[in-house]
Amino acid sequence: SIRARMLISCPDKAGIVAAVSQFLYEQGANIVQSDQYTMDPEGGMFFMRIEFDLQELESRLPSLQEDFNRISDRFSMRWSIFRAARRKRIAIFVSKEDHCLVELLWQWQAGDLDAEISMVISNHNDMRGLVESFGIPYHHIPVTAETKAEAEQKQRELTSGKIDLIVLARYMQIVSPKFIEQYHNRIINIHHSFLPAFVGGKPYQQAYNRGVKLIGATAHYVTEELDGGPIIEQDVQRVSHRDNVNELKRMGRHIERIVLARAVKWHVEDRLLVYQNKTVAFV
Amino acid sequence: SIRARMLISCPDKAGIVAAVSQFLYEQGANIVQSDQYTMDPEGGMFFMRIEFDLQELESRLPSLQEDFNRISDRFSMRWSIFRAARRKRIAIFVSKEDHCLVELLWQWQAGDLDAEISMVISNHNDMRGLVESFGIPYHHIPVTAETKAEAEQKQRELTSGKIDLIVLARYMQIVSPKFIEQYHNRIINIHHSFLPAFVGGKPYQQAYNRGVKLIGATAHYVTEELDGGPIIEQDVQRVSHRDNVNELKRMGRHIERIVLARAVKWHVEDRLLVYQNKTVAFV
Amino acid sequence: SIRARMLISCPDKAGIVAAVSQFLYEQGANIVQSDQYTMDPEGGMFFMRIEFDLQELESRLPSLQEDFNRISDRFSMRWSIFRAARRKRIAIFVSKEDHCLVELLWQWQAGDLDAEISMVISNHNDMRGLVESFGIPYHHIPVTAETKAEAEQKQRELTSGKIDLIVLARYMQIVSPKFIEQYHNRIINIHHSFLPAFVGGKPYQQAYNRGVKLIGATAHYVTEELDGGPIIEQDVQRVSHRDNVNELKRMGRHIERIVLARAVKWHVEDRLLVYQNKTVAFV
Amino acid sequence: SIRARMLISCPDKAGIVAAVSQFLYEQGANIVQSDQYTMDPEGGMFFMRIEFDLQELESRLPSLQEDFNRISDRFSMRWSIFRAARRKRIAIFVSKEDHCLVELLWQWQAGDLDAEISMVISNHNDMRGLVESFGIPYHHIPVTAETKAEAEQKQRELTSGKIDLIVLARYMQIVSPKFIEQYHNRIINIHHSFLPAFVGGKPYQQAYNRGVKLIGATAHYVTEELDGGPIIEQDVQRVSHRDNVNELKRMGRHIERIVLARAVKWHVEDRLLVYQNKTVAFV
Structure with missing residues (x-):
């Protein structure tokens, strides 16, 4: 399977969605579903869930996660990525x-x-x-x-x-x-x-x-x-x-x-x- | 209007429904709707609501209520009759x-x-x-x-x-x-x-x-x-x-x-x- | 078990509830639950479901059913009695x-x-x-x-x-x-x-x-x-x-x-x- | 008010969310809510609704709309932007x-x-x-x-x-x-x-x-x-x-x-x- 899911939480700030979706696009991922919730646009928390498809997911995921650190650092994110095929x-x-x-x-x-x-x-x-x-x-x-x-x-x-x-x-x-x-x-x-x-x-x-x-x-x-x-x-x-x-x-x-x-x-x-x-x- | 409603509560006992419905029948009333609930057939409380139609309700209700005392005494009932036309x-x-x-x-x-x-x-x-x-x-x-x-x-x-x-x-x-x-x-x-x-x-x-x-x-x-x-x-x-x-x-x-x-x-x-x-x- | 259920349908008419409940009372049955529905008090159909308890149900049921014919004839009823213990x-x-x-x-x-x-x-x-x-x-x-x-x-x-x-x-x-x-x-x-x-x-x-x-x-x-x-x-x-x-x-x-x-x-x-x-x- | 809403539909394709959110970010807009739906990641239709806040919305909206044409052309989008303050x-x-x-x-x-x-x-x-x-x-x-x-x-x-x-x-x-x-x-x-x-x-x-x-x-x-x-x-x-x-x-x-x-x-x-x-x- 090529499907993965990403959960993100961080303080809200302009540019989060752009940064995350641009990052995934550059990695070759296709966003299939995305949900977000802002407690308060002025300084509240921001939460996001993204489902995306990525070819050769298993082999490419480690570097994707590594690369994502520059995004997460910028926005002080807590985040996780889960492979759909890795059943809980x-x-x-x-x-x-x-x-x-x-x-x-x-x-x-x-x-x-x-x-x-x-x-x-x-x-x-x-x-x-x-x-x-x-x-x-x-x-x-x-x-x-x-x-x-x-x-x-x-x-x-x-x-x-x-x-x-x-x-x-x-x-x-x-x-x-x-x-x-x-x-x-x-x-x-x-x-x-x-x-x-x-x-x-x-x-x-x-x-x-x-x-x-x-x-x-x-x-x-x-x-x-x-x-x-x-x-x-x-x-x-x-x-x-x-x-x-x-x-x-x-x-x-x-x-x-x-x-x-x-x-x-x-x-x-x-x-x-x-x-x-x-x-x-x-x- | 000829419609009235009756609410009854008393300790449960055999014969309540028979006594009440027989009484109303003898008075010339037609039961239109009747609901009952027994908390426990063995000694629980019994509750009943009856809607009935009775011609010349207003003039006949006083004597009906008077007569009902022999039923209510027999079963230790608390009861009320309401004329539907007497809006609350x-x-x-x-x-x-x-x-x-x-x-x-x-x-x-x-x-x-x-x-x-x-x-x-x-x-x-x-x-x-x-x-x-x-x-x-x-x-x-x-x-x-x-x-x-x-x-x-x-x-x-x-x-x-x-x-x-x-x-x-x-x-x-x-x-x-x-x-x-x-x-x-x-x-x-x-x-x-x-x-x-x-x-x-x-x-x-x-x-x-x-x-x-x-x-x-x-x-x-x-x-x-x-x-x-x-x-x-x-x-x-x-x-x-x-x-x-x-x-x-x-x-x-x-x-x-x-x-x-x-x-x-x-x-x-x-x-x-x-x-x-x-x-x-x-x- | 002493529990039975009765289903009745017939043209509506004054006195049905009284007749049925009086009948059951005389037979020694205790009505535990009773529901009825009148399509129209003026000449509509009447439907009734009664749950009752009767000691020695099995032996007494045949004669009860026999006796009920005089009620059902009077009101042109279609009716059935089911013993709860006789599981479908x-x-x-x-x-x-x-x-x-x-x-x-x-x-x-x-x-x-x-x-x-x-x-x-x-x-x-x-x-x-x-x-x-x-x-x-x-x-x-x-x-x-x-x-x-x-x-x-x-x-x-x-x-x-x-x-x-x-x-x-x-x-x-x-x-x-x-x-x-x-x-x-x-x-x-x-x-x-x-x-x-x-x-x-x-x-x-x-x-x-x-x-x-x-x-x-x-x-x-x-x-x-x-x-x-x-x-x-x-x-x-x-x-x-x-x-x-x-x-x-x-x-x-x-x-x-x-x-x-x-x-x-x-x-x-x-x-x-x-x-x-x-x-x-x-x- | 600085709040606007955007509705988009187009054939699904990788990069849409990135392009739209990056565009809005560059325009100075803050995405407050975003929903999307893909009928089928392989060639289905893609639908999106975005709520965003933009300072001086009224004066800046015309140029934003003008500029958005390069995005919409790229993805063959049908789209509209509505100012929340312009009540229907x-x-x-x-x-x-x-x-x-x-x-x-x-x-x-x-x-x-x-x-x-x-x-x-x-x-x-x-x-x-x-x-x-x-x-x-x-x-x-x-x-x-x-x-x-x-x-x-x-x-x-x-x-x-x-x-x-x-x-x-x-x-x-x-x-x-x-x-x-x-x-x-x-x-x-x-x-x-x-x-x-x-x-x-x-x-x-x-x-x-x-x-x-x-x-x-x-x-x-x-x-x-x-x-x-x-x-x-x-x-x-x-x-x-x-x-x-x-x-x-x-x-x-x-x-x-x-x-x-x-x-x-x-x-x-x-x-x-x-x-x-x-x-x-x-x-």
């Missing part, structure tokens, strides 16, 4: 609820999720059969209060250097600050409420108690603050007084899986930038 | 934002809101021309920290015995517990967020800061707890990182007016029952 | 697209679809492994222009008397009028457009050509008129000029599976009545 | 239904519609009071079969050279091919269905007869083919078997006004390009 490697963490996992597996199998699902890690053994039927390794790492540190050590060994993205697909364990730091903005969690409403445990019970008329789900990057990380995607579903907590859970499963799948798709397609605990989502 | 009288309270007011006036003029808008009360004089052009009395009652009690006294004099429903259409003043008590479950407020997220002031600023991907609005009955009363209706609108606070406000205005108008419509059509800080909405 | 038996017909099938299997396994998936019939062999992994029999019945009649004969043998509902989950063959007649209002098809727009083949290509801004899917009962049967459920998804036909197909798959699953769920829960090529959906 | 002048055509008109007037008054509503033309006199209360000239031009040509002549005299956009806000008359040609891609109509379903008259009646579960509205540019022009925006609303034709009309009014207002807003903000009977909508 995902580890899915799961506990006992399977709906989010199943959706990801299925979209992946249908070719809708352009990534590699490298492994599934669970604190239970329930989904081994399902996961292995997709040809994906399944690692059962039980977690108790006593073994938490040890379990995380095992998780780290399995994933370090082999995984680009961790997806918490209804994984009912808190991950440690150390782990979060290692995968900074590379752990996506699905929370089963419309955040910031109903942070923490039992959000459907909370939603039922409050009598809301819509329930929601939120996919977000994990930070140290519980359910407080940058929001990637949210969606909602209408409910009524007739729906008890179990019915809310049932309806919620459908939103959770759709919302999580979208967020993962956007991440692996390099559509997300994080700035000040918010996401810029070029979707 | 609304006082709209408003400050400086006009979009919710305009929507209500316009739906009312289009015949979509089957009620009487008896007066508009405002702590500003800005919308007098607009309101009076609809032939509706406009009362300017300024409110300051010093005159708050006095202002509310004036509001009470204007509305007492003349008003069935108070609508706070972006009225930026807190109403007193005493006033709330007088209009128990008869004051509807529009809050410009998806409650319980972003309680209190500046919800769009809060939403922007949190980086949510949907903004919402909530219509609820007013109780003493700020933004904590029974939710009647909610809706949301997709937003993106591109939308600044002003854009959120602009988009939010459209949701606010739709959500508030729906809630008011349901109230005046006797579609709402309140139980344990939640609404049963037969819509 | 489904045959899913599928060709090469698996997304609708997978959704049904998965909702069924999750307990969201209260039915029995008795068999899957396909004109291809591709999904045998998937289906059999759920413990469901898979019948491969190839269909060509020459073998069409013979193939349908086999389908009829497999299903006759053993199946309550046929679901065409992207089955790319026309079923014969004879087959349709045998399963009158018991064959559900998913059409991949917002009917009546884009009847017939290649609806996503048609949608792309027309430049619509929303794509949709429609679940309907199959009648002799192609894509012309009673609509059960529809939904849509926003698209843009950026989405080519393949992208429309990809997005469409998600709507198709959700819409079909809803329609099947409503059918097996006895929530659907058909009248004059339209559905009354008590949902 | 709208003539709204209306008959007896006022909801779309009212929404436009109200959004305009609220500052959400950055345009000039120069006049309202109607074949009835009903809305004179409303329109004139906004300070907008109202022209009553009756239309009968006999006076049709003459009426259109009057419309043309009123609008020629003074109007940039015609909005048919539920104007129940067919406009002539000659008129359409004069305002090529500058007449927006609201059709009260989800096109291409229910082309022509009485779409709500058609929708009711077909038993659809969603109703919709479509804003499109007017071409000679009835309801066949490029679609700008569509939206839908859930309905049920309970909603009769009048109720569909009532609910539909809310979708119609929202959809039309969005389309008009996008047009006046220069967000729409038409290509092969479809719109590219940079929104």
Whole structure:
């Protein structure tokens, strides 16, 4: 494949688009898609995502990246280039609820999720059969209060250097600050409420108690603050007084899986930038 | 008109529907629409809304209500009957934002809101021309920290015995517990967020800061707890990182007016029952 | 289980609700949910769905049904009673697209679809492994222009008397009028457009050509008129000029599976009545 | 104001973005927003919208436009530049239904519609009071079969050279091919269905007869083919078997006004390009 994607963020200034597009043109690249966002033309931040095609991409990319330093230095850019053919490697963490996992597996199998699902890690053994039927390794790492540190050590060994993205697909364990730091903005969690409403445990019970008329789900990057990380995607579903907590859970499963799948798709397609605990989502 | 509506709530028990419908049949009424909801067939609460037609309704209603006591006693019912022709009288309270007011006036003029808008009360004089052009009395009652009690006294004099429903259409003043008590479950407020997220002031600023991907609005009955009363209706609108606070406000205005108008419509059509800080909405 | 569901349709007339609910009460049944719809109080049709609980349902149901004849005769009713415990038996017909099938299997396994998936019939062999992994029999019945009649004969043998509902989950063959007649209002098809727009083949290509801004899917009962049967459920998804036909197909798959699953769920829960090529959906 | 917008379409080719952005940079312009769309990187069409700020815009724009010819010639571009401060002048055509008109007037008054509503033309006199209360000239031009040509002549005299956009806000008359040609891609109509379903008259009646579960509205540019022009925006609303034709009309009014207002807003903000009977909508 000759397709690559570029993500850039820097303070806004006249001439950025011209410099970047002129650079790519001189390198022989053809811009296929380009999105940009300026927080404020007067001194705000500037964000950009470019998809481009370049013949002999693999061999020419190193020098292109080298050459781009003169542009990035001029504009104080933070930037990355990703080859589309280098699919991101995902580890899915799961506990006992399977709906989010199943959706990801299925979209992946249908070719809708352009990534590699490298492994599934669970604190239970329930989904081994399902996961292995997709040809994906399944690692059962039980977690108790006593073994938490040890379990995380095992998780780290399995994933370090082999995984680009961790997806918490209804994984009912808190991950440690150390782990979060290692995968900074590379752990996506699905929370089963419309955040910031109903942070923490039992959000459907909370939603039922409050009598809301819509329930929601939120996919977000994990930070140290519980359910407080940058929001990637949210969606909602209408409910009524007739729906008890179990019915809310049932309806919620459908939103959770759709919302999580979208967020993962956007991440692996390099559509997300994080700035000040918010996401810029070029979707 | 021969149309009436009946709202009933009582502990659930076998035979309620039979007793009520048999009673209405014997009275000569024809059931046109009927909704019911059982929280739990084993000892939960039962709620019912019936629309029926009865010839010579006005003259026969008193004896029908009298006779219904034997049914309501048997099932320990709380109940009310409303004549559809007796349109509810609304006082709209408003400050400086006009979009919710305009929507209500316009739906009312289009015949979509089957009620009487008896007066508009405002702590500003800005919308007098607009309101009076609809032939509706406009009362300017300024409110300051010093005159708050006095202002509310004036509001009470204007509305007492003349008003069935108070609508706070972006009225930026807190109403007193005493006033709330007088209009128990008869004051509807529009809050410009998806409650319980972003309680209190500046919800769009809060939403922007949190980086949510949907903004919402909530219509609820007013109780003493700020933004904590029974939710009647909610809706949301997709937003993106591109939308600044002003854009959120602009988009939010459209949701606010739709959500508030729906809630008011349901109230005046006797579609709402309140139980344990939640609404049963037969819509 | 003691739960039963009753579906009634008849010309509207005063006293129906009273008669039915009084009857059920006398039989010892407790009404748990009841919905009704009157096309027109003056001489229109009346439709009703009642859920009720009755102790010793199975043994008492025959006499209840017998006794109900005096009510149904009085009001010229068409009616049915279904025991909730008697789960409907489904045959899913599928060709090469698996997304609708997978959704049904998965909702069924999750307990969201209260039915029995008795068999899957396909004109291809591709999904045998998937289906059999759920413990469901898979019948491969190839269909060509020459073998069409013979193939349908086999389908009829497999299903006759053993199946309550046929679901065409992207089955790319026309079923014969004879087959349709045998399963009158018991064959559900998913059409991949917002009917009546884009009847017939290649609806996503048609949608792309027309430049619509929303794509949709429609679940309907199959009648002799192609894509012309009673609509059960529809939904849509926003698209843009950026989405080519393949992208429309990809997005469409998600709507198709959700819409079909809803329609099947409503059918097996006895929530659907058909009248004059339209559905009354008590949902 | 220093803000301008540029719309470009041309065959795709490497270097377009670079050439345009480099050109603007050299002219001293700062790109604030830029969107692009490539139908196919291999020989498809390329579309671009750029918002930029340029000091002393008014005096420098003529030479900038002059200079841009060397770029546009190189890439065979069709292009336009619009000053944001030069608000588009709208003539709204209306008959007896006022909801779309009212929404436009109200959004305009609220500052959400950055345009000039120069006049309202109607074949009835009903809305004179409303329109004139906004300070907008109202022209009553009756239309009968006999006076049709003459009426259109009057419309043309009123609008020629003074109007940039015609909005048919539920104007129940067919406009002539000659008129359409004069305002090529500058007449927006609201059709009260989800096109291409229910082309022509009485779409709500058609929708009711077909038993659809969603109703919709479509804003499109007017071409000679009835309801066949490029679609700008569509939206839908859930309905049920309970909603009769009048109720569909009532609910539909809310979708119609929202959809039309969005389309008009996008047009006046220069967000729409038409290509092969479809719109590219940079929104």
